[in-house]
Amino acid sequence: xxxxxVKISEAWNRFWFTGYxxxxxxxxxxxxxxxxxxxxxxxxxxxxxxxASGDPFYYVRxxxxxxxxxxxxxxxxxxxxxxxxxxxATLSMAFGYRTRLSTLLVIVLVCYLRGxxxxxxxxxxxxxxxPFNLLVILAVARSGGGHSVDARRASNTGAPxxxxxxxxxxxxxxxxxxxxxxxxxxxxxxxxxxxWDWFFDPRRIQDLLLERSLTWGVTAQGEPVFNAMxxxxxxxxxxxxxLGVGTLVMEAGFPLILLVKRPLARLAFLAGVAFFHxxxxxxxxVSFALLPIAFFVFFDLEKARLQLVAWRQRxxxxxxxxxx
Amino acid sequence: xxxRAVTVLIIGWLAVHWTAxxxxxxxxxxxxxxxxxxWKKKEIxxxxxxxxxxxxxxxxITRRDGATDAVRMEELNxxxxxxxxxxxxxxxxxxxxxxxxxFNKTLGHExxxxxxxxxxxxxxxVMHRRxxxxxxxxxxxxxxxxxxxxxxxxxx
Numbered sequence: 001x002x003x004x005x006v007k008i009s010e011a012w013n014r015f016w017f018t019g020y021x022x023x024x025x026x027x028x029x030x031x032x033x034x035x036x037x038x039x040x041x042x043x044x045x046x047x048x049x050x051x052a053s054g055d056p057f058y059y060v061r062x063x064x065x066x067x068x069x070x071x072x073x074x075x076x077x078x079x080x081x082x083x084x085x086x087x088x089a090t091l092s093m094a095f096g097y098r099t100r101l102s103t104l105l106v107i108v109l110v111c112y113l114r115g116x117x118x119x120x121x122x123x124x125x126x127x128x129x130x131p132f133n134l135l136v137i138l139a140v141a142r143s144g145g146g147h148s149v150d151a152r153r154a155s156n157t158g159a160p161x162x163x164x165x166x167x168x169x170x171x172x173x174x175x176x177x178x179x180x181x182x183x184x185x186x187x188x189x190x191x192x193x194x195x196w197d198w199f200f201d202p203r204r205i206q207d208l209l210l211e212r213s214l215t216w217g218v219t220a221q222g223e224p225v226f227n228a229m230x231x232x233x234x235x236x237x238x239x240x241x242x243l244g245v246g247t248l249v250m251e252a253g254f255p256l257i258l259l260v261k262r263p264l265a266r267l268a269f270l271a272g273v274a275f276f277h278x279x280x281x282x283x284x285x286v287s288f289a290l291l292p293i294a295f296f297v298f299f300d301l302e303k304a305r306l307q308l309v310a311w312r313q314r315x316x317x318x319x320x321x322x323x324x
Numbered sequence: 325x326x327x328r329a330v331t332v333l334i335i336g337w338l339a340v341h342w343t344a345x346x347x348x349x350x351x352x353x354x355x356x357x358x359x360x361x362x363w364k365k366k367e368i369x370x371x372x373x374x375x376x377x378x379x380x381x382x383x384x385i386t387r388r389d390g391a392t393d394a395v396r397m398e399e400l401n402x403x404x405x406x407x408x409x410x411x412x413x414x415x416x417x418x419x420x421x422x423x424x425x426x427f428n429k430t431l432g433h434e435x436x437x438x439x440x441x442x443x444x445x446x447x448x449x450v451m452h453r454r455x456x457x458x459x460x461x462x463x464x465x466x467x468x469x470x471x472x473x474x475x476x477x478x479x480x
Contacts, residue, residue, distance in 0.1 A: 017327065058429035060414065076401065189361035193362045194361060204363050214373065222458070222459065
């Protein structure tokens with residue numbers, strides 16, 4: 001029994017606390033942060049179109065966390081200022097300037113601005129869930145310890161406090177687990193609310209495609225006036241079935257990526273998921289196309305960077321020595 | 325944070341998430357992944373026809389003094405995308421008190437004002453088609469009417 005406990009403990013420690021450096025975590029923060037800058041724009045761009053000098057709009061239904069603060073309407077001018085602040089804080093976090101403070105500011109501003117967007121029409125979107133959870137993990141962890149302005153400033157003023165392997169590894173693993181879980185929960189939600197028909201009955205995908213094909217208007221014959229692709233695809237039964245089964249494989253199988261260690265295998269799988277999101281945007285206008293900014297967490301980017309540096313050095317040496 | 329504290333944090337974090345999933349908290353903010361999950365098999369597929377011009381004319385409204393008018397997106401200070409969603413989706417799904425309150429508050433009307441909006445009407449067309457023959461379509465015209473109820477003054 002004691003041996004089993006020891007083995008479980010060792011496996012737990014190996015899973016959560018080994019494998020990554022402060023630089024790995026820093027590069028993930030940098031790439032995710034830059035991606036988040038654009039993600040914010042894709043999610044909040046409608047706020048830019050509100051007349052800043054116009055009257056506030058009283059929300060149809062405020063999001064649940066607005067109610068305790070009595071937030072009943074938007075503040076057109078202030079919201080624009082806060083959106084600009086969010087973008088600056090996002091870049092500040094990405095480049096590791098006062099990393100924790102910047103990350104906390106991003107979290108607060110994302111909560112507020114996402115709340116404004118959703119409250120206007122009383123909606124509840126889940127597009128920020130993955131980035132938001134990643135932000136929380138980055139805020140709790142010591143994510144400014146590598147590839148950051150903070151680390152550079154600390155090294156200029158003396159020896160920077162070392163970020164140990166376990167301190168860099170657990171946030172990366174937590175981000176991986178959350179992202180993989182999110183897809184898996186989508187699978188569970190479909191099975192629970194609709195059943196297996198969601199994946200195996202081609203009429204599910206057909207229904208979605210037909211509904212979305214009418215977004216821009218429709219002719220008297222029921223054909224879309226713009227973007228005929230979803231309408232055409234909705235009539236291809238086997239392709240619709242394939243898309244349903246593909247969704248099942250992707251969502252239910254996503255957690256298996258945690259067991260796959262080969263970067264190329266991970267890259268191939270995640271490229272497929274990124275294509276899925278892109279196809280969703282083109283065919284069904286689902287704004288998840290930039291969610292793959294979260295996929296940086298599945299790679300040791302520092303290892304890749306060092307390999308690239310070594311390759312460039314070898315190439316430079318070869319050029320100097322004249323060898324092909 | 326010590327390594328032990330991180331272990332406790334991770335266990336607590338996993339427990340909160342998976343408890344929410346296990347108890348099917350569909351709108352729990354950390355695990356809500358239910359969008360697009362719900363679907364019912366139908367023989368007749370019905371979709372609201374979106375005429376990209378009609379929503380720009382605004383909502384037809386009736387005021388307390390009986391006058392009829394139109395409220396456009398410029399008056400509500402809504403961008404086109406929000407107006408589109410409001411006109412073709414939300415107005416047909418959201419409860420009347422929420423929408424009438426939102427419109428009146430935004431336009432600065434109190435319940436006793438002659439300009440207070442007591443009715444919003446939105447005509448719309450639904451296109452039907454058989455699931456096994458999607459080229460066979462027919463349409464029906466409807467009107468969504470949201471009427472003010474004086475009982476709602478209490479929560480004004």
